[in-house]
Amino acid sequence: MDNQERNFMDLSQIPWGEVKNHAYDVVVLPWGAIEPHNFHLPYMTDCILSYEIAKDSAKKAFEKSKTKSMVIPPVYFGAQNPGQWNKPFCIHTRIETQKAILTDIVSSLHGQGFRKLVIVNGHGGNSFKPLIRDLAVTYPDFYIVSVDWFGFIPTEGYFDEKPDEHAGEQETSVMLHYHPELVDMNEAGDGKVNPVKLKSLQNKTGWVPRNWDEVTTDTGIGNPKKSSATKGKIYAEKVTESISELLTELKYYTI
Numbered sequence: 001m002d003n004q005e006r007n008f009m010d011l012s013q014i015p016w017g018e019v020k021n022h023a024y025d026v027v028v029l030p031w032g033a034i035e036p037h038n039f040h041l042p043y044m045t046d047c048i049l050s051y052e053i054a055k056d057s058a059k060k061a062f063e064k065s066k067t068k069s070m071v072i073p074p075v076y077f078g079a080q081n082p083g084q085w086n087k088p089f090c091i092h093t094r095i096e097t098q099k100a101i102l103t104d105i106v107s108s109l110h111g112q113g114f115r116k117l118v119i120v121n122g123h124g125g126n127s128f129k130p131l132i133r134d135l136a137v138t139y140p141d142f143y144i145v146s147v148d149w150f151g152f153i154p155t156e157g158y159f160d161e162k163p164d165e166h167a168g169e170q171e172t173s174v175m176l177h178y179h180p181e182l183v184d185m186n187e188a189g190d191g192k193v194n195p196v197k198l199k200s201l202q203n204k205t206g207w208v209p210r211n212w213d214e215v216t217t218d219t220g221i222g223n224p225k226k227s228s229a230t231k232g233k234i235y236a237e238k239v240t241e242s243i244s245e246l247l248t249e250l251k252y253y254t255i
């Protein structure tokens with residue numbers, strides 16, 4: 001990778017001497033979780049994938065439109081359901097903590113003159129909307145966009161299994177594309193999902209956080225067995241193409 005390109009991708013690889021000479025258009029913040037992912041994916045899956053998706057998106061935006069993005073290191077701390085946070089090393093992060101982290105990031109970036117931030121979220125339990133609404137009051141000239149990389153392109157036509165939520169075919173395929181060395185398909189459980197007990201909740205009359213111990217025995221939700229690196233590559237290409245379009249549009253957007 002040439003020196004110029006890497007300046008617009010990944011802060012973990014770049015010294016200040018290279019950073020300080022550029023005016024960046026957009027800051028990209030990957031955000032994940034620390035939680036079990038069936039028996040075949042690592043705890044850090046949501047951080048690793050949001051980070052890779054963010055870097056590929058920034059790279060494409062630079063190639064296409066010379067958009068100067070900077071991907072800052074991922075935040076690891078996600079919001080967890082009951083039945084997950086009782087597992088060893090799974091860390092539940094309260095909304096107050098997430099808000100404190102995001103507020104500190106925004107106030108630092110704002111003070112440095114940045115005005116556009118894209119959160120690339122890799123964890124279904126994270127919800128940034130209320131935080132972004134509050135921060136828009138405090139920092140009306142700071143624009144924050146939240147993207148769930150796994151959620152804005154329907155999986156139909158890309159993956160076969162339903163449901164496909166957690167450590168299932170979609171997430172496993174994308175991990176096989178980026179980091180096959182971290183996937184052990186021989187260990188994968190079938191991600192079978194038991195319905196929640198109350199009928200009204202099955203019918204979606206109301207909502208509770210599902211208790212993972214009730215709905216799954218291997219912590220997965222969705223069968224990963226049909227996963228492949230090829231499926232993951234095709235889907236990740238589509239996702240990163242769209243996010244790179246967003247970064248390009250933000251470059252030219254006046255707040």
Ligand SMILES: [Zn+2]
Binds near residue numbers: 045046122123166167
């Ligand atoms: Zn995940």
